[in-house]
Amino acid sequence: MGGRVNEDLIKERRKCTFDIKELTHIIDCGEENTIKRKQIDNYILNIKELWDDVPEEYLSHKERYENAIKKAFIVLKVLRQLHTGNIQITDHRTPTNVYSIQDGIFRNVNPLLIHIGLFWSTIAAQASTEQQAEWLQPDSSMIGTYVQTELGHGSFIRGIETTATYDSTTDEFILHTPRLSAYKWWPGGLGNTANACLVMAQLYINGTCHGLHIFLAQIRDFDTHKPLPGIKVGEIGPKMGFNTADNGFLGFDNHRIPRTNMLMKNVQVLRDGTYVKPKHDKLTYGSMLLTRVTLISDLAYQLSKAATIAVRYSAVRRQSPIKSNEPERQILDFVSQQHKLFITIASSHVYRVVGLWMWNSHKRVTADIHEGNMGQLPELHALACCLKAISSRDASALVEQCRLACGGHGYMMASNLPQIYAYTTAAVTYEGEYTVLLLQTARYLVKFWRLAAEHKPLPQNFAYFEDYIKKNFEQWRNSPEGIIEGFKAIVAGKTKAAYDTLQCNLRNGREFEEAWNMASVQLTNASEYSTISRNDIEALQSRYEELLALIRPNAVGLVDAFDIRDEVLCSTLGAYDGRVYERMMEEASKSPLNEDVVNESFHKYIRPVTMKNKL
Numbered sequence: 001m002g003g004r005v006n007e008d009l010i011k012e013r014r015k016c017t018f019d020i021k022e023l024t025h026i027i028d029c030g031e032e033n034t035i036k037r038k039q040i041d042n043y044i045l046n047i048k049e050l051w052d053d054v055p056e057e058y059l060s061h062k063e064r065y066e067n068a069i070k071k072a073f074i075v076l077k078v079l080r081q082l083h084t085g086n087i088q089i090t091d092h093r094t095p096t097n098v099y100s101i102q103d104g105i106f107r108n109v110n111p112l113l114i115h116i117g118l119f120w121s122t123i124a125a126q127a128s129t130e131q132q133a134e135w136l137q138p139d140s141s142m143i144g145t146y147v148q149t150e151l152g153h154g155s156f157i158r159g160i161e162t163t164a165t166y167d168s169t170t171d172e173f174i175l176h177t178p179r180l181s182a183y184k185w186w187p188g189g190l191g192n193t194a195n196a197c198l199v200m201a202q203l204y205i206n207g208t209c210h211g212l213h214i215f216l217a218q219i220r221d222f223d224t225h226k227p228l229p230g231i232k233v234g235e236i237g238p239k240m241g242f243n244t245a246d247n248g249f250l251g252f253d254n255h256r257i258p259r260t261n262m263l264m265k266n267v268q269v270l271r272d273g274t275y276v277k278p279k280h281d282k283l284t285y286g287s288m289l290l291t292r293v294t295l296i297s298d299l300a301y302q303l304s305k306a307a308t309i310a311v312r313y314s315a316v317r318r319q320s321p322i323k324s325n326e327p328e329r330q331i332l333d334f335v336s337q338q339h340k341l342f343i344t345i346a347s348s349h350v351y352r353v354v355g356l357w358m359w360n361s362h363k364r365v366t367a368d369i370h371e372g373n374m375g376q377l378p379e380l381h382a383l384a385c386c387l388k389a390i391s392s393r394d395a396s397a398l399v400e401q402c403r404l405a406c407g408g409h410g411y412m413m414a415s416n417l418p419q420i421y422a423y424t425t426a427a428v429t430y431e432g433e434y435t436v437l438l439l440q441t442a443r444y445l446v447k448f449w450r451l452a453a454e455h456k457p458l459p460q461n462f463a464y465f466e467d468y469i470k471k472n473f474e475q476w477r478n479s480p481e482g483i484i485e486g487f488k489a490i491v492a493g494k495t496k497a498a499y500d501t502l503q504c505n506l507r508n509g510r511e512f513e514e515a516w517n518m519a520s521v522q523l524t525n526a527s528e529y530s531t532i533s534r535n536d537i538e539a540l541q542s543r544y545e546e547l548l549a550l551i552r553p554n555a556v557g558l559v560d561a562f563d564i565r566d567e568v569l570c571s572t573l574g575a576y577d578g579r580v581y582e583r584m585m586e587e588a589s590k591s592p593l594n595e596d597v598v599n600e601s602f603h604k605y606i607r608p609v610t611m612k613n614k615l
């Protein structure tokens, strides 16, 4: 759409006091990465077949999937070409990723998300060298997914009921779904797309259960795509979001796979049925750990999209004067609006930085694990659980705040904020539900609090527990260091309170697990435990208001620096040129309800009632 840029946005961009490009380079981790990202954006976004004539929302459930799958395979083909061609993608999970572009192409979810994001990465991380050589061929016929959750069990994966029983006479595993609750339910791409999958199942050898293991199973014929004998597979139906992801169900009726289809890098079953244990019990959970780490950066990106839309719109939208004799003001001038939006910009940066830090930590710990050193794994798991939980919860709350900050227009699908919300809130549940993950972190913290309470030596990272017990915490200081000290005090105080409740429940004769459950609200909720006073809070509040005023002239510059193209934002409210009302009218004209001047339902249903006595 051509046309002039909105005057208010032009003025906002003139006001900006910093170099927008420099911030973009920081976000991309360097100018080189920005250049590379833009090259890839241009390359992919210029493929005409990827763009729709009819907005996605007007398609039926089936049409949406078919449209998405057409695009998914164009993107897959391009990705393969990019990997071998002139434009090199070094690592799709680093900030120079191509993953973000898919938001624009699909306006929903790529049905191959799990194939690319989880299937291949799990094989790469958990299959033996020989298995990788066989399965990770660039021209492989396999389209796979990650099949773990069942109808009856998602959070408590030790409760998974699908079995893989070793038959030493044929050198095969028999995959079986013993009852309805054991049906796999949810995996992305399973419904119609995948012809293979990684299945999480309980391993049985000679009647002994060895717990959960991962198996590669072909489920459809590579040529005809028909389900193989013994496989019952389908799609689970419409959801709040993720409607192009063809999430599916799957049942096995004594389906046989070769023994060599168990992922055997960390654990093995030998030909005679000997079980070779892994070096750490939870290495099988590695893919979940990796995805939790990846998600933090993805959620930061979703926040940057929501902030871009809401800030640009708030600069364009004028409503109400501040003083009655003045013209109407940009809604961005209302301090309450700034409070809603600037937190979103800041949170995007926070989770981007933390996500990157976690990504690097994951790389480091994985390298250690390869060397046989598991020492850092528990801390990484505790951090990943906590950060995935709070980043997803914060992101969905803030995206919703941005949507509300756009008033009625934020409720339009054409603003793209409802879709961003539906995508973001799913992350609170998948890959480890919020509360369940926080309880994993609580478990880790309580373990170290027990050491502190028993005056046993603590690792350096937990020295502040001891400080708290010895009341070594400094008085509150209104400075970044003071705030960090304050957070340490809160964690220590919170952990102490939860630990004390736990001990009290145990003294009252409860068993540990029951006592833990009774303390679980305390174990997940935060409280104020620092030395902060009423005066400190007032000082912080006024400092905060000063900061909002300082940020105000740079607000549009800050979101421009996220450098998200209009084709990816997909928003009438958030486009770079700020031609909000023109775009809204143009989108409305695409509604099928505007195709006929008089809809045929008038003649069928309305007229017979409204004209009944007049005919």
Ligand SMILES: CCCCCCCCCCCCCCCCCCCCCC(=O)SCCNC(=O)CCNC(=O)[C@H](O)C(C)(C)COP(=O)(O)OP(=O)(O)OC[C@H]1O[C@@H](n2cnc3c(N)ncnc32)[C@H](O)[C@@H]1OP(=O)(O)O
Residues within 6 Å of the ligand: 044, 075, 092, 093, 098, 099, 100, 101, 102, 110, 112, 113, 116, 117, 118, 146, 148, 149, 154, 155, 156, 157, 158, 188, 282, 285, 286, 288, 289, 291, 294, 295, 298, 377, 378, 381, 430, 431, 432, 433, 436, 437, 440, 443, 444
């Ligand atoms: C343009 C191009 C575009 C192209 C596209 C390109 C794409 C490419 C880009 C890709 C981008 C990707 C974006 C992603 C999008 C995602 C989409 C949706 C994916 C959704 C997938 C899923 O949704 S998939 C299912 C996930 N489903 C869970 O997430 C279950 C949670 N449930 C548990 O995870 C366990 O149930 C739970 C609670 C740990 C208890 O497990 P449990 O009962 O066995 O263990 P216990 O609690 O008894 O704990 C016993 C001890 O194990 C310790 N421990 C436990 N876990 C540990 C671990 N992992 N590591 C170390 N230690 C661990 C613990 O700390 C204890 O330690 P200690 O004893 O020392 O205290």
Ligand SMILES: Cc1cc2nc3c(=O)[nH]c(=O)nc-3n(C[C@H](O)[C@H](O)[C@H](O)COP(=O)(O)OP(=O)(O)OC[C@H]3O[C@@H](n4cnc5c(N)ncnc54)[C@H](O)[C@@H]3O)c2cc1C
Residues within 6 Å of the ligand: 114, 146, 147, 148, 149, 152, 153, 154, 155, 156, 185, 186, 187, 188, 242, 247, 426, 429, 430, 431, 432, 433, 434, 435, 436, 439, 520
């Ligand atoms: C969009 C989407 C995509 C998905 N994709 C995949 C996929 O590709 N592959 C796959 O295998 N799975 C997938 N899943 C499934 C997902 O991983 C699970 O839904 C998730 O792990 C939560 O498990 P659940 O549904 O069993 O929830 P439940 O565990 O039944 O949670 C329900 C409630 O019970 C509470 N609860 C449960 N256990 C405890 C506890 N111990 N202590 C306190 N509270 C507890 C929870 O906090 C929550 O409030 C997907 C899910 C969604 C929504």
